[in-house]
Amino acid sequence: MGFFSRKEKLDEGLAKTRKGFFAGILDMMNAGSIDDSFYDDLEDQLILADAGADEADRLVTALRQRVRHEHIKNAAEALEALKSIIVEELRADGPMDLSGRPAVIMVIGVNGVGKTTSIAKLARLYKSQGKSVLLAAGDTFRAAAAEQLTIWADRVGVPVVRHGEGADPAAVVFDAVQSAAAKGVDIVICDTAGRLHTKHNLMAELAKIRRSVEKACPAASVETLLVLDAITGQNAISQAAQFIEAAGASGIILTKLDGTAKGGSVISVKQKLGLPVRFVGVGEG
Template identity: 50%
Template sequence: MGWFDRLRQGLEKTRALIRRSFSNISAEDLEELEIALLSADVGPKTTERLLEELKAKWKASPDEKLSSLLKSSITSLFPPPFNIIDRFLNGKWVILVIGVNGSGKTTTIGKLGKLLKDRGKSVIFVAGDTFRAAAIEQLEIWGERVGIPVIKHREGADPGAVAFDGLKSAKARNIDIVIVDTAGRLHTKYNLMEELKKVRRVIEREKEDYQLYTLLVIDATMGQNAINQARMFNEALMVDGIAVTKLDGTAKGGVVISIVSELKIPIVLVGVGEDIDDMQSFNSEEFVNALFWEMN
């Protein structure tokens, strides 16, 4: 199965909500569509914006199908498509991966590492989540699986010290990409945010010719809670891009639209399954086309 087919399949639950709403609506009465968008976790602000645009577009083009007009409005919310993997192929990078426990951080690190290694880049993982022995073990399992070395300390060690050693090792071995795992306790915990800021400061101080990219991983099944997480992490750490995981298991795929509309943070990676190749660089055109498959 090709990547677009996997994405389309992953969005089936979200697409079904929207498709059903089009069966009995008109431009004068969009209540069913409003309910569908909210149910898909597009969010109240973005839903209101889209419905207002839809009404205005229909007045200007009354012969157009409402689904086509909505598709156009959603497409316009996204920045022009770009491939984050291609970006990481140029120069050296430290990718600081953040997010709450259970969001799929470690899996994202493993899959991203494989994507980059397959493109010819040298990669190391840094086990910066020292609060859970299981987190270190999980990263080591992924390292063995994809053939990428892991820099680690003992459980309970200072995450900043692990990041320091990871960068030191990368510079000594002329590694292209350093991917740093971090602790993922609840985003409302002040100490966690301060700890992540410290890790970021260590990387900023030691990175030399490496560029720093802060990647937030969110679980699509969390819906609007994912928006709140993204907002909190962004305020603390200035998130550069977001990886959305578990898009295949939810009808809440509209959260992708909400994040881009409300927070203006680009979605750069998307995961639609458990297989090692089920994560790819996010392409907004593919996402919207998959969301509106067979509706036009």
């Protein structure tokens, strides 16, 4: 798929989210002058878009300052200023660190958010860039998780390392990283469990998996991407905090942006947790 067709598909997929996020705000463009009621209405619209009350207040405060500093006179210009503020805040400090040999990408998140599909998309992306990719079926607790990952691996045309159901996830990842290092594979993408018997067990398991990467190949670089369902809303904040603590997440994959997601939660996640959104997902294709 070429660049422009991919971009067109992304634009199409984001149409509903864009409408949900900015629909009410766009309606305010006809407000004309900017006054206190304009700012109050804007704050309400940001809260409705799942930005969260604290973030909505902070964004409106930033916009007030921008309006005064740039002498903005009407609502349409204020909306453009708001967009630029949001873009600046969501911009990542730098690219992902894929300098290791291999470069390891751990993909974490609760079940049902789109981890497996996201892994397949990442594998296809890096393969299309001429990199060799290996998948690690580290979710050994969910029935058929390894089978699902293997199906995607076959579709994409990349190998996968898997053990039997109930095996030690850290051992699976260890073998995958060690094999990749021996064979000169560029990137290892690791699936992980999204649920164990208790939250404590899940967090301990994720920390153990990360340590296994370092043991398998000290020269490996590690990026940990937290997959969040965009429909989750403000619950994404507490969810993200738990996974960051256990696995040291360094970025976010925001999925299901082609549905009814309002999208505002990503602002809260970035501001409160300091995690850049590295990828967005629209559909399973």
